[in-house]
Amino acid sequence: MNVNSQPDIRSEAIAVDVDRVSKIFGGEPPVTALDDVSVAIRQNEFFTLLGPSGCGKTTLLRLIAGFEPPTSGSLRLGGRDISRLPPNKRPINTVFQNYALFPHMSVAANIAFGLQMLGKPKAEVRDTVDEMLKLVQMEALKNRRTSEISGGQQQRVALARALAPHPEVLLLDEPLSALDYKLRKEMQIELKRLQGETGITFIFVTHDQEEALTMSDRIAVMNAGKILQVGPPREIYNRPVNRFVADFIGxxxxxxxxxxxxxxxxxxxxxxxxxxxxxxxxxxxxxxxxxxxxxxxxxxxxxxxxxxxxxxxxxxxxxxxxxxxxxxxxxxxxxxxxxxxxxxxxxxxxxxxxxxxxxxxxx
Amino acid sequence: MATVKPKPAAKTERSTWLLTAPALVLLTVAATGPLFIMLIYSFLEPGQYGNVVWKFSTKAWFNVILQRDIFDGTLTWADAHLTILWRSVKLAMTTTVFAVLVGFPTAWFIATRTPRMRLFMLFLITIPFWTNLLIRTFAINQIIRNEGVLNSFLLWIGVIDAPIQIIYSDFAVFLGMTYVYLPLMVLPLYAAIDRFDMRLLEAAYDLYANRWQALRRVVLPIVKPGLIAGSILVFIPALGAYVTPRILGGGRNMMIGNFIDLQFGQGRNWPLGAALSVILLIFVTSMLILYVRFVNRSTDNG
Amino acid sequence: MADRAFQVARLPGFNTIAIMVFVMLYLPIGLLVLFSFNAGPSVAIWEGFSLQWYPKAWGNEQVRDATIRSLIIASSAALISTTLATMAALGTTRRKRSPGQTMIYVMINQPLMVPEIVTAVALLIFFASIKVATGYQGLGYLIAAHSAFCIPFAYLPIRARLEGMDLTLETAAADLYATPWQTFRHVTLPLLMPGIIAGMMLAFITSLDDVVISLFVKSAGQETLPTYMLGQIRRNITVEVNAISTLLLGLTVIMLTVFFLLTRKQD
Structure with a gap:
């Protein structure tokens, strides 16, 4: 499906390889959320899954994170099959849509959580937490409860928490949708900066085409459980492969x-x-x-x-x-x-x- | 191509049973199971010094409403039993009705206060609800007994020159039950009124309803589920009351609960006591089933 | 009166009735507490302030035995019922509805639905046979019976807390490398704690207040505080009972206040 014929300047190494994955949710009637989807996400890229609600983009993200098993097909991370790994065994972290910050812990404790679960030594945990707090400019609020900080600040903590264990891939599930317009613009720039600084592969889910066009290296446009087109923003905008893509973008x-x-x-x-x-x-x-x-x-x-x-x-x-x-x-x-x-x-x-x-x- | 099967439903089902098993075992041994043993006992013959003789008999069930004359063997209605059953139903009903009459204005009053005040008043209603029923009944006893606060006070100011007999009457039992079960009426009523949208009342007044019409045509139909929940919550424990009639009704104004107790004490008729318990249980269960039906029906429509 | 604004929510006579209800609800309890401080031996005629009935009650060996027995039973029942209820709540919330669940739900709440006297009589019948068969006459029967009827009281606040909990928090913990046990230990359990404590308190109060079931289940000489008090009321009213009641009341109010604060914090 990838009609991109130009060679990409970035590394061609594949971070996440989604290979003929389908997801069918049981029930009456069964719902096909993903229908034979294949896509290769490169190392270091800002990759966006774009589509209307219910297109399967969040399901694909949850499959990569390990919260749902695929009905068929396989997922590979750096060449290793991870389809059967539980989420706590995958070097992949998620920034949740509602942030999912632990309300009974402080900002610092939230950020430290993943490192502690990995059994890192205390000193390393402390240093990484400080580093992360600095990265998202939240040093001043490290001992606050997560309920005592603003939405934008919660967003930063969620980011820091997911980045702290240095995952190979960071998944972001519509992380900006709860923010107001101005803050959203700020965070878009912030996210790009963080991706550049950390060099981690970002997989970003959104239904906002403008957000996708501004931020992504490549975009996958999805509808009804299928990926319709994968390519850089300019190509998606100027060379849509079908009527749906043309209509959905711009x-x-x-x-x-x-x-x-x-x-x-x-x-x-x-x-x-x-x-x-x-x-x-x-x-x-x-x-x-x-x-x-x-x-x-x-x-x-x-x-x-x-x-x-x-x-x-x-x-x-x-x-x-x-x-x-x-x-x-x-x-x-x-x-x-x-x-x-x-x-x-x-x-x-x-x-x-x-x-x-x-x-x-x-x- | 790896295929991962979705988590089998059976696995979560199994963890449900594993986690609930200890609670269910204890409840079976010390709550539900004995009810079935009781049912069996109601079909046995009474032992001479309490307990039972293991011999099948329907006599206990027969004796609930009928009695056979010892001398000529004629069948007559068991008047004493019927009086007690009737008194129980009558007292539970009057208690429920009166609890609605005073509970509704109280719940309304609480629901129309400021949020802070509302919380405080709810707390005030909840305290008696969780306070020992025995202590509350005992408090009423101290007021209305012949040498109690009320009579002492009336004698002291000279309104009466002999104590009025209030305690050990049906009225005393009714008074005590209303007192102890009133919070059970107010709490669900409050929950229903709290959800009630006061703009509906404005609309009713706007459409020329007077206060009574607005109450009857708009408020009551909407808070009906709360009204029914409250009535069930008061009626059921009132019907099976034991402590309140024992302390305020005395030996002569028994309700079914005390009558059951009697069969296991001086009456030495365990099968009859078991049969009466089964009757009470069936009565209460059918009321609950009717109530659940009502709730399901009204939520289906809504 | 004519210039008073029309208040929509005001219904004639309602305020008067409500205020009278509050007064009538607290007057008897208030008098009972007041007379526990009476200098004289009457619970109706005030003869001046005195604390004498409290040490007198405590000096009564029967009262002391009954108090200790009640506390042992209530603590054991609270501990057992809360543990079982927590497990049951974890097993019945936040998963797909199955036909078995309704049955479990009915079973757990059964003690709330059956009249106490019926359960009491059924337990009397059942335990009487066991007592004869095994010869064991100890507190075990009371603790088992109390633990059973306390389960729904512990279960309801724990379940409510669990249902109000955000499932994505546990997903997030798993995402951050926590094993299922670590997730439970570091996320689920701490968040559930207020519900568990609230449940334990309700269970404790419920057990401590029980009269009817204790009366029928206890072996000879095993008076609990409420059964002892019931016996006293039948004989003659003594101010001692007022003193005990006042202490029990105080305990209930303290526990309820804590319960209120705990459950309010969650929203």
Whole structure:
């Protein structure tokens, strides 16, 4: 499924290898949470599992952590099969969605817990805890109870606790979802910094596509228990493999048409040149709103459209256009200093697409 | 390709049984099991000095409501037994009704205080609930007995010139049972009223209901589950009461609990005592089953 | 009165009744405590303050024996029932419902549902045969019976605490390399402790207060404090009983206060 053809600059060593894993939850009726999933997560990378709720991303994370056994398939960590290891035997730690900090222990005791369970000597535990407290800038609050600190601070403690035993892989289950917008932005940067400093493989679960695009080295887009596409953020955004990925990541326009030679005749009758890779028959095209340009009606090769609505968004304005047959297209125009864009509703305009912007996403 | 089987359900099931086994064994030996032995005893013949003779007989069950004349062998209703059974039901019912009448306003009052005050008042209600029933009954005894606080006070101020006989009457038993079981009514009622959304009451007033109509048409139907829970919680121990009628009712105003006791003491009729216990048990169990049915039905609808 | 705002939650007469209930609930107990400090031998006529009934009660050998016996029974019953109830609570919460569970639940709560007198009589019948068969007449019967009926009292707060506990905490412990036993020892048990202590206190109070079952189960001469008091009330009222009652009351109030503080902390 990985359509990434460029060689990656990072090390190609595999940290976690998910090999044809399925997970079926028993019950009436049984639920297939993961359906024959395979993915290789490289050492040192910030890998994101992205998808709508119920797509199986958290289940995959729990399988890697060892909280659930796979129904079939295997999981390897650095080449070693870990499918049968209980969670306390896997060098993998988790930052839980609700943090799961032990309420009866102090901040420092929470961070020390994993090290103590591993039977590390007292001095080493103390040093590592101090190091971790420094890493997440929580030295001042080390003796507080976890119930006495703010949400953002709890988040930092949860991170420190999971990082303290120096796991090979850190799993993060929507760790930022409980934070408010500003704090979330801060923590996104913080997480990237920590990943760089520690050199640990991060597997991050989120349903927020913007978060995924900003933070990840590679993203796996999931839906209905399957991985649809794996690749770096730019590739996922600009070369979606199917309609679901195109629609889930960012905003986009869809056009339907029929392949005719090297071009597609869309439903309004216009011809659009796209690389078809040998496809024939009915196809769906996608084009991002920021790749749609307005031009004079009589310009060569322009599609004819009428502006049906203009919606102001601050930095830009969404221009809703209707083609002859009623097909709707949204163009994103930069707002002028006056707040206008120089067009008005009902105006007849021409439109064209930036070269290479139109993609085929299936039939 | 490794395949890990999901944790078999049987394993968790087994740990359930292993962990609960010690408790279940003790409960079987020292609580539930003896109830079945008691059932067997109710079908035996009484021994001359208590205990039983191991010989099958339905006489005990027969004697619960009927008696055979010693001289001519005619069958008549066992009036004494029936009086005691009827008194038990009657007293338990009056206690329950009265507990509702005073318990509902009390629970309402607590539920409409400030949160701090509410907690304190609940604590005040809980203390008597956990306080020795014997001590509480004893406290009532000291007030209403002939040489008790009430009579001494009335004599002293000259309202009466001879003590009024309150103790050793059905009324004294009723008074004592209401006193000791009232917290059992207030607590579930409070829980129900606490959940009640006061905006519904505002809506009722907004739609022209007066206080009584709002209470009857809006509040009572919604807090009904609490009302029924409270009534069950009061009625059941009141019906099987032993200490309160013994201390406040005296020898003549027995309830079924004291009557059962009598069969194992002076009465020396263990099978009859066992049969009466089984009857009480069946009665209480059927009430609980009806109650559980009611709860399930009302939660299904809700 | 006309300018008073309309109070939605106010219902006529309710406040009066409620306040009277509170007064009536505490007046008898208050008088009982008051007369335990009476200088005279009456529990109805006040003759001045004195502490004489407390040493007098303690000087009574029967009272002392009964007190010690009651404390031994209550402590043993609290310990046994809480241990068994903790195990049972761990075995019945936070797992899938199975048909067996309802049965277990009914069994555990059975002592709350059966009238005391019925259990008492059944135990009398059962233990009478055992006493004859084995010749053993000791405190074991009372401790077994008390432990059994204390189980639901210990079980309920422990179960409530367990159900309120966040399952991910134990998952987190496992993630941080704790073995199942370490998880139980360092996470589950400390978090469960307030529930266990609360359960133990309820069990202790329940055992200490029991009259009916003790009355029927005890062998000759095995008076507990409540059965001794019941005997005294039948004969003639002495201020000594007031003094004992006051001490028992004090103990209950202290334990309940601790119980309240323990269970309140969890939310």
């Amino acid at each position: 905003e986009t326009n869809f056009l339907t048409g029929t392949a005719q030679g090297d071009a597609v005749r869309i439903s309004s009758g216009h011809m659009i040149a796209v690389p078809l890779d040998g496809r024939t028959g009915d196809v769906t095209l996608t084009v991002r709103p920021e790749q749609v340009r307005l031009c004079p009606v009589d310009q060569d090769g322009a599609l004819h459209a009428e502006i049906s609505d203009l919606v102001y968004f601050g930095t830009d304005t969404h221009c809703h256009l209707a083609l002859k047959d009623g097909t709707q297209i949204v163009a994103r125009l930069q707002s002028l200093p006056t707040g206008e864009v120089g067009y008005m509703r009902g105006q007849a305009v021409g439109l064209r697409f930036e070269p290479g912007a139109v993609q085929v996403v299936g039939a």
